[in-house]
Amino acid sequence: MASSINSRKPSEIFKAQALIYKHMYTFLDPMCLKWCVEMNIPNIIHNHGQPISLSNLVSILQVPSTKAGNVQRLMRYLAHNGFFEIVTNQDIENEQEEAYSLTVASELLVKGNELCLAPMVEFYFNPTISGSYNQLKKWIYEEDLTLFGVALGSDFWEFLNKNPEHNKLFNDAMASDSKMINLAMKDCNLVFEELESVVDVGGGTGTTAKIICETFPKLKCVVFDRPKVVENLCGNNNLTYVGGDMFTYIPRADAVLLKWILHDFTDKDCIKILEKCKEAVTSDVKKGKVIIIDLVMNKKKDENQITQLKLQMDIGMACLNGKERNEEEWKKLFVEAGFKDYKISPFTELLSLIEIYP
Structure with missing residues (x-):
């Protein structure tokens, strides 16, 4: 032939x-x-x-x-x-x-600088993490397992809990990324100025929460994350650390912040998380809201290089059983979780800031 x-x-x-x-x-x-x-x-x-x-x-x-x-x-x-x-x-x-x-x-790779992404490089190119992507073929045939479940024998978060060295690499990487996000948050006064309290769900070691507290000294901020992440961390008068499971309970506050969280999860799990967020936020119409910092896929408006990066990140999230979403997909989650309205604003070249209202 x-x-x-x-x-x-x-x-x-x-x-x-x-x-x-x-x-x-x-x-x-x-x-x-x-x-x-x-x-x-x-x-x-x-x-x-x-x-x-x-x-x-x-x-x-x-x-x-x-x-x-x-x-x-x-x-x-x-x-x-x-x-x-x-x-x-x-x-x-x-x-x-x-x-x-x-x-x-x-x-941005100079270690010791306030803004430094070297920890991101060190985590993502760690052979254990990057080597997992050699198992894409095997993973695609597994009905339920994540890529890391196939390659590492356990769920990604379970793997981090059991491996303190990798857990530290991950936390350091996320903290370095948070400092980049904080650069953009300094221009977001309108998002936080009417709030008296906020819970940073999955807030890690508190990098973002500390910036929020410094910018708004009267604002009470709770960092809520896995017990293994926050167990040895100390807060202050307006910053506290709480360990727990966001699928079970989220501490009450005027607002809940979800930064780089929802793209890690399936639609079903995202709806569960958002429902817990809705239970947590105040019923005050002027204050109560969930603040999401995440990607919004928009091929029509994004430059080709940004679209490629978002598509790459979408594959990365798929390996955790998560996904990157366009506006319609985000809206569907909000509606199914019982929220009434939302607003999307540009945040960084890559990220958007989404406010959703109960």
Whole structure:
């Protein structure tokens, strides 16, 4: 039987080949980024105070001279992907030498900075976590198991509870992401200004709650998360930590905050969580609401790069039995959970802020 490819123009076939090869080699993107963070290169350049030459970088890294060319290859690729800028450095021998400076992306990988996403890289590229995605074929045939159930032998959250080291990596990663979200929350005064109390469900170690408390000193804030997460954390006059199960009970407050929570779960579970939120919020029409910070899929309005990222995250959430949702899918959840109205506002380039009212 003749192959259907015979009807294609050679130019089409070669373009298709390039697309396949491109995706074959994209595994190098996360591996190079992981290498960069593991070698602490953003901090090295930051501490250097100016663009650092290849020879100086190799010296500080203390790698064999025979690997200097490989360091250069990795740095050039990372620069091509936007993590560094390549500049020309004129050394004392009056020879031109390649040097590297930070970009905004690599500034976000400098450990010790207020805004630092290095913990996200360290968690997601941990071999135990990233290696689970080698089991996609097996997972797709399992009726009920999550990807992590297939790869790790237990539910993701159960796995974290049983593995303190991975649990810490996860909490550190979520805290680093929360600091990015807090940058946007500083412009959300209207969302919180009439509230007297708020519960941050799945609030982790309290990174977001602390910012809310600092911005609104009269606001009482409760961080509600798994007992293993909050058991050794201490609050203050307007910040408290409570351990529990959001499917069973959520502490009462004027508002409930769900940041990066609902996309982890099925529609059925989301409705259960939202029903508990509805029970928790005050009946005061002016105050009572649930505040959701999450993705809203919108292919028609989003740039292609953002759409691709959202689709990638949708696959990631599917592996937890969750999903990313468009506005109609969000609305369906709100209606089925008994809420009367909602409002969606832009939040960051990636996220939206959704207020829903009982």
